[in-house]
Amino acid sequence: MEKRVMTDSKRRRGLMVASALLGGVLVLSACSGSDDKATGSDGGNTSSAQAQADEAAAKKTSEASITITPKDGSDNASINNAAKVTVSKGTLTDVTMETADGTAVAGEISADKLSWAPTGQLERSTTYKVTAEAADSEGRVAHENASFTTVSPANSFIGNFTPEDGSTVGVGMPVSINFDKSITNKADVQKGITVTSSSGQQVVGHWFSANRLDFRPEDYWTGGSTVTLKLNLDGVEGASGVYGVQQKTVTFKIGRNQVSIVDAKTKTMKVTQNGQTIKTIPISAGSPENKTYQGVMVMSEMFKETRMNGATVGFTDDDGKGEYDIKDVPHAIRLSASGTFIHGNYWGAKSVFGSVNTSHGCVGLSDTKGANDPNTTAAWFYNHSMIGDVVVVQNTGDKTIAPDNGLNGWNLDWAAWTAGSAV
Numbered sequence: 261m262e263k264r265v266m267t268d269s270k271r272r273r274g275l276m277v278a279s280a281l282l283g284g285v286l287v288l289s290a291c292s293g294s295d296d297k298a299t300g301s302d303g304g305n306t307s308s309a310q311a312q313a314d315e316a317a318a319k320k321t322s323e324a325s326i327t328i329t330p331k332d333g334s335d336n337a338s339i340n341n342a343a344k345v346t347v348s349k350g351t352l353t354d355v356t357m358e359t360a361d362g363t364a365v366a367g368e369i370s371a372d373k374l375s376w377a378p379t380g381q382l383e384r385s386t387t388y389k390v391t392a393e394a395a396d397s398e399g400r401v402a403h404e405n406a407s408f409t410t411v412s413p414a415n416s417f418i419g420n421f422t423p424e425d426g427s428t429v430g431v432g433m434p435v436s437i438n439f440d441k442s443i444t445n446k447a448d449v450q451k452g453i454t455v456t457s458s459s460g461q462q463v464v465g466h467w468f469s470a471n472r473l474d475f476r477p478e479d480y481w482t483g484g485s486t487v488t489l490k491l492n493l494d495g496v497e498g499a500s501g502v503y504g505v506q507q508k509t510v511t512f513k514i515g516r517n518q519v520s521i522v523d524a525k526t527k528t529m530k531v532t533q534n535g536q537t538i539k540t541i542p543i544s545a546g547s548p549e550n551k552t553y554q555g556v557m558v559m560s561e562m563f564k565e566t567r568m569n570g571a572t573v574g575f576t577d578d579d580g581k582g583e584y585d586i587k588d589v590p591h592a593i594r595l596s597a598s599g600t601f602i603h604g605n606y607w608g609a610k611s612v613f614g615s616v617n618t619s620h621g622c623v624g625l626s627d628t629k630g631a632n633d634p635n636t637t638a639a640w641f642y643n644h645s646m647i648g649d650v651v652v653v654q655n656t657g658d659k660t661i662a663p664d665n666g667l668n669g670w671n672l673d674w675a676a677w678t679a680g681s682a683v
Contacts, residue, residue: 322400324350326392332406339382339410340494340507343390346375350396360387384505385412416505417441417498419453419473419491422560422667423647428513431480432558433648434667435463435489442470444499446682449473452493452504457514459485466672466680468664478674480650483517483534518649520641522602522623524552525655527614529623531641539644541637542614544605546621551658553621556670557595559649562642564631566592568601590631591642595623595651596666602651604631604638613637623653 325348330337337343345355351373357365365388367378382388387409394402419437423429435455443449446467455463455475459482465475481487488511493504522529524545531539546552567587590604604627605613612618613626627638634643650670663671672680 320400322350322394322402323396323398324348324394324400324402326350326352326394326402326404328390328392328404328406330406330408332408334408336411336415336503337408338494339384339505342408342410343382343388344375344377345390345392345404347373347392347394350394350402352376352392352394353401354393355390357388357390359383360389382410384410384416386410411503411505415501416503417443417493418504418506419493421489421491421510423512425510426512428515428646430559430646430648430650431483431514431517431519432556432650432667432670433481433512433514434558434669435475435487436667437473437475439471439473439498441499441502443473444470445497446470446473448496449493449498449504450682452491452496454490454492455487457481457485457487461485463487464678464681465683466669466677467682468669468680472664474667474669476669476677478677480517480519480670481514483514485514487512487514515646515648518645520649520651522552522651522653523655524617524653524657527617529625529641529651531644539640541625541641544608544612544614544619544624545617545653545656546619546658547617548657550620552617552619552623552653552656553596553600553658553661553665554653554656555660556668557600557651557653557661558667558670559593559595559645559647559651560597560667561594562645562647563589563592563594564642565590568592568603588629588631590627590629591625591636591638593642593645594666596661596668598665600661600666602641604628604636604642623651 327346329344330342343357345352352369355367355369355376357367357378365378366380367376369376387407389407390405392404417439419439421435421437423433450465450473457463457477461477461482463475463477465473467473488509491506491508494507496504498504517534520529520531522543522545527543529541529543530537531541565588568589569585590606592601592603594601600621602623605624606627606629608618608624610626625638625641627636633639660671661668663669669677
């Protein structure tokens with residue numbers, strides 16, 4: 261009985277020794293411990309030695325501090341100005357940026373070697389990896405890495421605009437922007453867009469819908485002026501969770517002031533420049549059964565030849581086929597989105613022009629098949645016209661064309677136009 265007690269006592273002492281040894285291992289493995297001092301086998305202070313070693317390592321570390329934006333793990337990043345690498349207390353020595361699949365992105369370190377940025381626009385919905393290296397004044401190297409994902413198409417919007425950058429257009433041409441997402445924060449988006457003219461004319465935006473915003477002055481643009489459109493929409497929230505990505509400046513020229521007046525009653529069109537009539541052309545407008553819209557219309561497209569099928573605009577026969585299908589209509593100029601054109605007509609009798617209104621709603625001019633005869637009135641008008649020129653249609657007996665049917669916002673007076681602004 262006494263022997264068993266002694267054996268249990270020895271076992272407990274052994275467990276205590278093992279526990280003490282394990283405890284010692286834990287103390288020696290820690291980066292920082294308690295206030296208790298651990299003593300090495302040679303009697304020195306182990307904790308003090310470790311601190312000295314850490315301090316020495318820190319002195320060897322580069323002072324250069326690299327910052328990568330967007331921060332690591334970001335999503336919905338801008339495709340324009342988000343990506344950037346900067347350094348303080350040092351200079352950049354190398355920066356690489358690539359997509360997740362390894363495609364390199366071109367970039368450039370600044371002349372002072374304090375920053376880096378990509379030289380082109382990034383792609384939407386793409387993950388990019390950035391690796392940066394910098395050196396401090398002692399030549400000690402620092403490294404930094406980050407990965408981020410740009411905004412997805414589902415979470416971004418763009419505005420398709422007209423006219424094109426560098427183009428020359430007529431005095432009636434509005435700046436028309438069609439967004440690929442419905443805009444609910446109209447004021448914020450409109451504030452991100454400016455349109456100015458070298459003429460000094462006041463320019464105001466008008467929302468036709470959640471997807472369309474047009475800009476124009478009170479009167480036609482001044483001939484010979486320059487108009488500048490600036491899209492500063494990068495990061496602008498157009499709707500909940502949907503952000504703009506565009507950052508662009510567009511300029512276009514305004515050509516000579518040409519306005520043509522179509523009179524369905526006299527069956528003539530007067531072409532004016534700077535208010536002076538330069539040519540009077542006999543026309544044939546819409547028949548009494550298919551009257552031509554009245555109002556101010558702006559040329560939006562021009563085709564030397566195009567196909568016109570009545571079925572596309574609702575003119576069908578009993579079999580559901582188009583009442584007409586002409587595959588080579590010459591010198592066609594679009595005046596509305598719904599299909600109003602001013603165009604050449606080679607199939608009608610020459611006698612109708614200037615005497616009878618016979619069309620399905622378009623304005624017809626005498627022409628020849630093939631659009632190669634420069635001596636026809638249709639060819640002359642086509643060759644003397646440009647996108648943005650104005651055609652005013654009068655005395656047809658029909659209603660005024662809707663201002664959003666094509667580029668025809670001039671049919672709103674200035675008070676109604678400005679009332680459609682969100683700012």
